[in-house]
Amino acid sequence: MRPDTSIAVAIIGGGIAGVTAAIGLLSKGISVKLYERASAFREIGAGIGLSPNAERAMLLLNPDVHAVFKKVATPNTEDWFQYVDGFNKSEKGDGEELLFKVYLGERGFEGCRRTDFLNELVKLLPEGCVEFRKDLVNITEPQDEGTMITLHFADGSTSTADVVLGCDGLRSRVREHVLGVEHPAVRPSYTHKLAYRGVIPIEDAIQAIGKEKSLTRFMHLGPGCHVLTFPVSMCTMLNVVAFVTDPNDWPSLDQTTLPATKEEVLESFASFGPVVTAIMNLLVHKLDKWGIFDLHESPVTTYVSQGGRVCLVGDAAHAAAPHHGAGAGSAIEDALALAVALEEVDKTLSASQQPVSRQMAISAAFSAYESVRYERTQWLIESSRFMGEVFEWQTALCEADPANCQSEVEWRSHKIWDYDVDQMVEAVSAIFGSKVSEALGHDRGL
Ligand SMILES: Cc1cc2nc3c(=O)[nH]c(=O)nc-3n(C[C@H](O)[C@H](O)[C@H](O)COP(=O)(O)OP(=O)(O)OC[C@H]3O[C@@H](n4cnc5c(N)ncnc54)[C@H](O)[C@@H]3O)c2cc1C
Structure with a gap:
């Protein structure tokens, strides 16, 4: 029989x-089963940048996660993120004027x-903890706390868990369960910006736009x-993300990525300066364009289900423009935040003198998670949209x-x-403790 003190997380x-x-x-010693719809772990070849707050979170999560990132990350050659005028041709230097830089x-x-x-991260997962080709279609979360949650998959199979974390991205099925299928946040909104993404061999980039522009992080406005x-793959490739404002509706209901051509990109950037033009010329002929969607217009009102045992994480909770x-x-x-919160559940259930039910502890953990995460992540959605306008000279303020x-x-x-990740961890434990005390006091009629 399953020990009463353990929780099974899906x-x-x-x-x-x-x-x-x-x-x-x-x-943290917690039992986990991960269900992925695809037949293998899959990410695209495009680049991603991870900021210092993310690195501090990795270190606290598990130092091996940070070590993996350091193994694959390409250091910038500068301590500055530089913002240049990519549009007007400057008479000086390479034709792009530096507008400002941020430390x-x-x-x-x-x-x-x-x-x-991702390939390095998954090596940290033990064998048997992942099931592929498991496309979640529905969740049954009984109100009766003694009964486990049932997950229903597209292949007709089911599985059970005490706790479900919805990490299923922008078009999350778990979000439908948490908010209800009629909630407007079930459908993300098109930000009317799209992105062409590519990587260019660094030698080609250096030849076309010089070493300085190829080896560190630039935003061409x-x-x-x-x-x-910005450079990736140990400075062997330059990652390019070219954003374009699009007045039209996104042409697909279910695809966020569609095929595109280099001609399309060149047309969008036709009036830009020499550095941007040179970069665009180096892109391959057949590319993809990404519709940029977010959860801004209809925000997710809660990250936790009514039953208190299912919660949303990452883009499923707070997809933002990039x-x-x-x-x-x-x-x-x-x-x-979740690892800390669910470890508190484990610790509390193991302390036998505490008459805390599994349901009460899980609900306190998710409540603590939401308390520390909601405001910051909702702000990120809003601020990300605003940044897109700043970078494209679309705000009166700028x-x-x-x-x-x-x-x-x-x-x-x-x-x-500069987010204080240590403080976040302390807050999760403190809020969890006070929620449990509150619930126990309530049970005793205090
Ligand atoms: C152009 C662009 C550039 C970006 N650049 C950066 C950057 O530099 N730095 C940064 O921090 N962020 C960046 N982001 C944002 C970042 O990519 C996302 O926030 C992040 O990848 C979200 O991860 P996730 O795991 O929440 O979702 P996803 O990566 O979408 O993963 C969701 C997973 O769930 C699976 N899934 C979906 N539905 C089901 C189901 N029903 N059943 C089972 N499995 C399912 C999917 O197959 C997928 O594997 C960028 C985004 C874009 C679009």
């Missing part, structure tokens, strides 16, 4: 949120290829479009005075990067 989705949450929970902080903002990071570039480059970092912060642009980028970035 994780839906094997992206960065699901895999880091699984590693974090396993490190990157103690650990920088290092980039890697997503595939490299302009009207209605902007481009982010203009802060912070979505995956936030997912890692979520994973840490038009009035470009210095406003710098100060907006600076305080918002540092709000993300």
